[in-house]
Amino acid sequence: MRTIIINIGTLAGILPKGVLRLDGREMDKVGSLENAYLTIEDGLIAGFGPMAELHGNPSAVAHDCTLRDKGEEVIDACGGWVLPCFCDSHTHLVYAGCRDGEFRDKIAGLSYEEIAARGGGILNSADLLHNTSEDELYSQSMERVREIMGMGTGAVEIKSGYGLRTEDELKMLRVIRRIKETSPLTVRATFLGAHAVGREYVGRQDEYVRLVCDEMLPAVAAEGLADYVDVFCDKGFFTVEQTAMILGRAAEYGLRPKIHANELEISGGVQVGVEHGALSVDHLERTGEKEIEALRGSGTMPTMLPGCSFFLGLPYGNARGYVASGLPVALASDYNPGSSPSGDMRFVMALGCIRMRLTPEQAFNACTLNSAYAMGVSDVLGSITEGKKANLIVTRPLPSLAFITYCHHTPFIGKVIIEGKCVMCNAL
């Protein structure tokens, strides 16, 4: 099946083959082409170029149905933009119910740590999940999958971590597998048994870590349920030593780390992550020179989650400092019921500009190619490149790339195309 998108006002996010991430000042540019067409074959980007090069008179193409007669589908972008879909490399979107009660506590003045210390927070979600069937969990989670797809996300990483018991962690991961199998999105699964100490183990943290290492990890690996492993390495959660132990065991099963680090304090999580070859270290609301040094020359993507800073009133990560130091930066939503109840990557990109002072180009690259890298899919996603998956956002005509984040809630999506198929179509 061949599809051609014609009359593209601006085709943005163009990169040559083989670029897997953009470091430092490489993030300043977004490759683009005006008045373009793009062809899709078997779900992949087959080619693109200027409309003027399309056979015959380009303005006639849409009307004379020549292409349609040849069995090609024609999409007229009517001067709108075509962008690669967002890649959301850090979410917890499989969860049961919500935590709107804690939202009231938060408004009343309790911090994230205070809510957790009262037995709320992640443990509250674990209780809800325990009492929810796998089918129900799947159907609640699929609503969120459809929601983010409609907002232009084409790939998503999803973590476990609201189970905290072996059976419940497996339940979450099986739901993630089912999402992988049934949704058009590219999905990566991360085992996050060490998200918090399960209720039964409160006060016996080392025993819980042994449970993660000796029971959960082998069970997860036996069913092949995870692509990556994660640990919440932070104040009040897991120490650097416990993190190192879990990452060491996970490596035996071939699971590469993606780490929660430095959300609540400078935790050493960046260093332990880099030492264990982490694909990404995430959050980084608090970091200093030592973290920048640790990341230099590594294969680890620093990933910031501005939706979490926004919701919890935490500092925003020093994304500009990272870019100035020559490091790459990715942005992700952290979609979860406790610290970031939104999977809107356009809002993440806008916060990247408005609160972190990234340029629109840097924020765009952080939400596309670099976030694709942070979930291990930048060889097939994250840019307009021949041979990559045709995961595309078609917008209404826009004055500039900056408009996307400047007028951050003005509806701009006309269509979302995933692997060549239109999954969402708006009348704009």
Ligand code: NIG
């Ligand atoms: O990334 N910080 C740890 N985990 C999540 C929050 C989980 C929750 O509160 O439910 C996060 O912010």
Ligand code: FE
């Ligand atoms: Fe998270």
